[in-house]
Amino acid sequence: MNNQQRLHRILRRLVRPLRRRIQSPPISVGLDHFDGPTLILIAHPDDEVFCSGLVCELLSKGQEVALICFTRGEGGERGPYKPEDNLAQIRVEELTQAAKTLGLSDPTFLDYTDPICTDGQLGEPEHDSSELLRELETVITTRKISHLVTHGSSGEYWHPAHLCLHRHARVLNRRLPQLQLWTFNAWSASHPIPAVLNQDDATHLTLAGETHHQQRLDSLTCHRSQAEVFRRFGNGSLEDFISLTATECYRKW
Ligand SMILES: [Zn+2]
Numbered sequence: 001m002n003n004q005q006r007l008h009r010i011l012r013r014l015v016r017p018l019r020r021r022i023q024s025p026p027i028s029v030g031l032d033h034f035d036g037p038t039l040i041l042i043a044h045p046d047d048e049v050f051c052s053g054l055v056c057e058l059l060s061k062g063q064e065v066a067l068i069c070f071t072r073g074e075g076g077e078r079g080p081y082k083p084e085d086n087l088a089q090i091r092v093e094e095l096t097q098a099a100k101t102l103g104l105s106d107p108t109f110l111d112y113t114d115p116i117c118t119d120g121q122l123g124e125p126e127h128d129s130s131e132l133l134r135e136l137e138t139v140i141t142t143r144k145i146s147h148l149v150t151h152g153s154s155g156e157y158w159h160p161a162h163l164c165l166h167r168h169a170r171v172l173n174r175r176l177p178q179l180q181l182w183t184f185n186a187w188s189a190s191h192p193i194p195a196v197l198n199q200d201d202a203t204h205l206t207l208a209g210e211t212h213h214q215q216r217l218d219s220l221t222c223h224r225s226q227a228e229v230f231r232r233f234g235n236g237s238l239e240d241f242i243s244l245t246a247t248e249c250y251r252k253w
Helices: 002-021 047-060 086-100 129-142 159-173 213-221 224-234 238-244
Strands: 038-041 064-071 108-112 147-150 180-183 205-207 246-250
Touching: 038 047, 038 129, 038 159, 047 064, 047 086, 047 205, 047 213, 047 246, 064 086, 064 129, 064 159, 086 213, 086 224, 129 159, 147 159, 159 180, 159 213, 159 238, 213 224, 213 238
Parallel strands: 038 064, 038 147, 064 108, 147 180
Antiparallel strands: 180 246, 205 246
Protein backbone atom coordinates (compact mmCIF):
# COMPACT_ATOMS: atom_id res chain seq x y z
CA MET A 1 0.00 0.00 0.00
CA ASN A 2 1.51 3.38 -0.98
CA ASN A 3 1.14 6.66 0.97
CA GLN A 4 -1.80 7.85 -1.13
CA GLN A 5 -3.70 4.61 -0.49
CA ARG A 6 -2.85 4.81 3.22
CA LEU A 7 -4.25 8.38 3.38
CA HIS A 8 -7.36 7.29 1.48
CA ARG A 9 -7.89 4.49 3.99
CA ILE A 10 -7.56 6.87 6.97
CA LEU A 11 -9.99 9.39 5.42
CA ARG A 12 -12.53 6.61 4.77
CA ARG A 13 -12.31 5.53 8.41
CA LEU A 14 -12.87 9.11 9.62
CA VAL A 15 -15.99 9.73 7.51
CA ARG A 16 -17.46 6.23 7.89
CA PRO A 17 -19.72 6.98 10.91
CA LEU A 18 -21.19 10.01 9.07
CA ARG A 19 -21.66 8.08 5.82
CA ARG A 20 -23.50 5.31 7.65
CA ARG A 21 -25.84 7.88 9.27
CA ILE A 22 -26.71 9.67 6.02
CA GLN A 23 -26.75 6.61 3.79
CA SER A 24 -30.17 5.98 2.33
CA PRO A 25 -31.79 2.73 3.48
CA PRO A 26 -30.36 -0.10 1.40
CA ILE A 27 -32.50 -1.45 -1.37
CA SER A 28 -33.10 -5.12 -0.95
CA VAL A 29 -33.13 -7.19 -4.10
CA GLY A 30 -33.46 -10.84 -4.90
CA LEU A 31 -31.59 -13.22 -7.14
CA ASP A 32 -34.20 -12.73 -9.85
CA HIS A 33 -32.29 -9.50 -10.58
CA PHE A 34 -29.68 -11.70 -12.27
CA ASP A 35 -31.57 -12.06 -15.52
CA GLY A 36 -28.72 -12.38 -17.99
CA PRO A 37 -25.13 -13.59 -18.40
CA THR A 38 -22.91 -12.85 -15.38
CA LEU A 39 -19.17 -12.24 -15.38
CA ILE A 40 -17.18 -12.88 -12.23
CA LEU A 41 -14.04 -10.73 -12.27
CA ILE A 42 -11.39 -11.57 -9.68
CA ALA A 43 -7.80 -10.49 -9.09
CA HIS A 44 -6.28 -13.83 -8.04
CA PRO A 45 -7.06 -17.52 -8.26
CA ASP A 46 -9.00 -18.20 -5.00
CA ASP A 47 -10.89 -14.85 -4.83
CA GLU A 48 -13.87 -16.63 -6.41
CA VAL A 49 -14.50 -18.15 -2.97
CA PHE A 50 -16.02 -14.80 -1.95
CA CYS A 51 -18.89 -15.38 -4.37
CA SER A 52 -18.89 -19.17 -4.78
CA GLY A 53 -22.36 -19.46 -3.22
CA LEU A 54 -23.73 -16.99 -5.79
CA VAL A 55 -22.04 -18.90 -8.62
CA CYS A 56 -23.62 -22.19 -7.46
CA GLU A 57 -27.00 -20.52 -7.07
CA LEU A 58 -26.96 -18.90 -10.53
CA LEU A 59 -25.76 -22.07 -12.24
CA SER A 60 -28.44 -24.10 -10.47
CA LYS A 61 -31.01 -21.71 -11.99
CA GLY A 62 -29.59 -22.28 -15.46
CA GLN A 63 -27.92 -18.86 -15.69
CA GLU A 64 -24.78 -18.31 -17.72
CA VAL A 65 -21.72 -17.47 -15.60
CA ALA A 66 -18.14 -16.80 -16.79
CA LEU A 67 -14.98 -16.27 -14.76
CA ILE A 68 -12.09 -13.95 -15.53
CA CYS A 69 -8.93 -13.69 -13.45
CA PHE A 70 -6.69 -10.61 -13.61
CA THR A 71 -3.46 -12.49 -12.72
CA ARG A 72 -2.15 -16.02 -12.27
CA GLY A 73 -1.45 -15.32 -8.60
CA GLU A 74 2.30 -15.91 -8.89
CA GLY A 75 2.96 -13.33 -6.16
CA GLY A 76 0.98 -15.29 -3.57
CA GLU A 77 2.01 -17.72 -0.88
CA ARG A 78 3.55 -21.02 -2.02
CA GLY A 79 2.05 -23.30 0.61
CA PRO A 80 3.57 -26.78 0.23
CA TYR A 81 5.33 -25.93 -3.05
CA LYS A 82 9.08 -25.41 -3.45
CA PRO A 83 10.70 -22.11 -4.58
CA GLU A 84 11.62 -23.70 -7.94
CA ASP A 85 8.03 -24.81 -8.64
CA ASN A 86 6.11 -22.72 -11.16
CA LEU A 87 3.52 -21.08 -8.92
CA ALA A 88 1.73 -19.35 -11.81
CA GLN A 89 1.14 -22.69 -13.53
CA ILE A 90 0.11 -24.35 -10.26
CA ARG A 91 -2.42 -21.62 -9.48
CA VAL A 92 -3.83 -21.64 -13.03
CA GLU A 93 -4.49 -25.36 -12.59
CA GLU A 94 -5.92 -24.82 -9.10
CA LEU A 95 -8.40 -22.20 -10.33
CA THR A 96 -9.33 -24.26 -13.37
CA GLN A 97 -10.14 -27.20 -11.09
CA ALA A 98 -11.93 -25.00 -8.53
CA ALA A 99 -14.05 -23.45 -11.30
CA LYS A 100 -14.91 -26.88 -12.70
CA THR A 101 -15.96 -28.02 -9.23
CA LEU A 102 -18.39 -25.10 -9.06
CA GLY A 103 -19.74 -26.03 -12.49
CA LEU A 104 -17.99 -23.26 -14.43
CA SER A 105 -16.10 -23.52 -17.72
CA ASP A 106 -12.36 -22.87 -17.75
CA PRO A 107 -11.51 -19.40 -16.45
CA THR A 108 -9.95 -16.79 -18.71
CA PHE A 109 -6.68 -15.31 -17.43
CA LEU A 110 -5.77 -11.77 -18.40
CA ASP A 111 -2.06 -11.47 -19.08
CA TYR A 112 -0.99 -9.45 -16.01
CA THR A 113 1.69 -10.37 -13.48
CA ASP A 114 0.88 -10.62 -9.78
CA PRO A 115 3.82 -8.84 -8.09
CA ILE A 116 5.75 -10.72 -5.43
CA CYS A 117 4.81 -9.46 -1.98
CA THR A 118 7.91 -7.87 -0.38
CA ASP A 119 8.18 -6.79 3.27
CA GLY A 120 4.49 -7.60 3.73
CA GLN A 121 3.55 -5.00 1.08
CA LEU A 122 0.92 -6.33 -1.32
CA GLY A 123 0.89 -4.84 -4.80
CA GLU A 124 -1.19 -4.37 -7.92
CA PRO A 125 -0.06 -5.65 -11.31
CA GLU A 126 1.62 -3.20 -13.67
CA HIS A 127 -1.06 -2.20 -16.14
CA ASP A 128 -2.24 0.41 -18.57
CA SER A 129 -5.71 1.48 -17.47
CA SER A 130 -7.07 2.18 -20.93
CA GLU A 131 -5.82 -1.17 -22.20
CA LEU A 132 -7.32 -3.03 -19.22
CA LEU A 133 -10.65 -1.25 -19.72
CA ARG A 134 -10.58 -2.07 -23.42
CA GLU A 135 -9.95 -5.76 -22.70
CA LEU A 136 -12.77 -5.95 -20.16
CA GLU A 137 -15.17 -3.97 -22.34
CA THR A 138 -14.50 -6.34 -25.24
CA VAL A 139 -15.33 -9.39 -23.11
CA ILE A 140 -18.47 -7.75 -21.72
CA THR A 141 -19.83 -6.70 -25.09
CA THR A 142 -18.81 -9.87 -26.97
CA ARG A 143 -20.38 -12.16 -24.40
CA LYS A 144 -23.37 -9.84 -23.87
CA ILE A 145 -22.67 -9.71 -20.13
CA SER A 146 -25.40 -7.95 -18.16
CA HIS A 147 -24.06 -8.47 -14.61
CA LEU A 148 -20.51 -7.93 -13.44
CA VAL A 149 -19.53 -9.24 -10.00
CA THR A 150 -16.19 -8.14 -8.54
CA HIS A 151 -14.24 -6.84 -5.54
CA GLY A 152 -15.66 -4.24 -3.15
CA SER A 153 -14.67 -0.63 -2.55
CA SER A 154 -12.12 -1.47 0.16
CA GLY A 155 -10.63 -4.36 -1.79
CA GLU A 156 -11.91 -6.57 1.07
CA TYR A 157 -8.71 -6.14 3.08
CA TRP A 158 -7.24 -3.20 1.10
CA HIS A 159 -5.50 -5.48 -1.37
CA PRO A 160 -4.19 -3.12 -4.11
CA ALA A 161 -5.03 -5.59 -6.91
CA HIS A 162 -8.61 -5.97 -5.63
CA LEU A 163 -8.93 -2.16 -5.38
CA CYS A 164 -7.59 -1.84 -8.92
CA LEU A 165 -10.30 -4.11 -10.37
CA HIS A 166 -12.98 -2.33 -8.33
CA ARG A 167 -11.90 1.06 -9.78
CA HIS A 168 -11.96 -0.26 -13.34
CA ALA A 169 -15.33 -1.97 -12.82
CA ARG A 170 -16.80 1.34 -11.62
CA VAL A 171 -15.60 3.04 -14.82
CA LEU A 172 -17.20 0.29 -16.91
CA ASN A 173 -20.40 0.64 -14.91
CA ARG A 174 -20.57 4.31 -15.85
CA ARG A 175 -19.57 3.66 -19.46
CA LEU A 176 -21.87 0.73 -20.25
CA PRO A 177 -25.51 1.50 -19.41
CA GLN A 178 -26.64 -2.11 -19.85
CA LEU A 179 -24.14 -3.40 -17.30
CA GLN A 180 -25.18 -3.95 -13.69
CA LEU A 181 -22.31 -3.94 -11.22
CA TRP A 182 -22.29 -5.99 -8.03
CA THR A 183 -19.52 -6.29 -5.47
CA PHE A 184 -19.04 -9.04 -2.92
CA ASN A 185 -18.23 -8.95 0.80
CA ALA A 186 -20.52 -5.99 1.48
CA TRP A 187 -20.86 -4.87 5.10
CA SER A 188 -22.83 -6.97 7.53
CA ALA A 189 -22.59 -6.23 11.26
CA SER A 190 -23.20 -9.86 12.12
CA HIS A 191 -20.56 -11.37 9.80
CA PRO A 192 -18.16 -13.65 11.70
CA ILE A 193 -15.07 -12.51 9.73
CA PRO A 194 -15.40 -8.70 9.51
CA ALA A 195 -11.73 -8.46 8.45
CA VAL A 196 -12.68 -9.53 4.90
CA LEU A 197 -15.61 -7.12 4.51
CA ASN A 198 -15.85 -3.82 2.65
CA GLN A 199 -17.03 -1.63 5.48
CA ASP A 200 -18.40 1.17 3.25
CA ASP A 201 -20.47 -1.08 0.99
CA ALA A 202 -24.10 -1.42 2.09
CA THR A 203 -25.67 -4.82 1.52
CA HIS A 204 -28.41 -4.94 -1.13
CA LEU A 205 -28.53 -8.68 -1.68
CA THR A 206 -27.99 -11.37 0.94
CA LEU A 207 -27.59 -15.01 0.04
CA ALA A 208 -28.11 -17.01 3.15
CA GLY A 209 -27.80 -20.66 3.75
CA GLU A 210 -25.71 -23.73 3.66
CA THR A 211 -27.18 -25.19 0.47
CA HIS A 212 -23.91 -25.18 -1.41
CA HIS A 213 -21.61 -25.95 1.51
CA GLN A 214 -19.98 -29.11 0.11
CA GLN A 215 -19.52 -27.75 -3.39
CA ARG A 216 -17.97 -24.53 -2.04
CA LEU A 217 -15.67 -26.54 0.22
CA ASP A 218 -14.59 -28.93 -2.55
CA SER A 219 -13.86 -25.94 -4.76
CA LEU A 220 -11.81 -24.09 -2.14
CA THR A 221 -9.87 -27.29 -1.39
CA CYS A 222 -8.53 -27.18 -4.98
CA HIS A 223 -6.42 -24.15 -3.95
CA ARG A 224 -3.81 -26.30 -2.22
CA SER A 225 -1.16 -23.56 -2.40
CA GLN A 226 -3.41 -21.11 -0.52
CA ALA A 227 -5.00 -23.42 2.05
CA GLU A 228 -3.05 -21.89 4.92
CA VAL A 229 -4.29 -18.38 4.05
CA PHE A 230 -7.92 -19.48 4.42
CA ARG A 231 -7.19 -21.46 7.57
CA ARG A 232 -5.82 -18.24 9.06
CA PHE A 233 -8.85 -16.20 7.90
CA GLY A 234 -11.24 -18.76 9.36
CA ASN A 235 -9.10 -19.38 12.42
CA GLY A 236 -9.52 -23.10 11.88
CA SER A 237 -9.94 -25.52 8.98
CA LEU A 238 -11.00 -24.80 5.40
CA GLU A 239 -14.40 -26.17 6.35
CA ASP A 240 -14.59 -23.62 9.18
CA PHE A 241 -13.88 -20.86 6.66
CA ILE A 242 -16.61 -22.13 4.33
CA SER A 243 -19.11 -22.38 7.19
CA LEU A 244 -18.27 -18.88 8.44
CA THR A 245 -18.77 -17.42 4.94
CA ALA A 246 -22.01 -19.28 4.13
CA THR A 247 -23.91 -15.99 4.06
CA GLU A 248 -22.81 -13.79 1.18
CA CYS A 249 -23.61 -10.07 1.02
CA TYR A 250 -23.54 -8.02 -2.18
CA ARG A 251 -23.72 -4.35 -2.98
CA LYS A 252 -25.37 -3.21 -6.21
CA TRP A 253 -23.87 -0.03 -7.75
ZN1 LIG B 1 -7.07 -11.72 -4.17
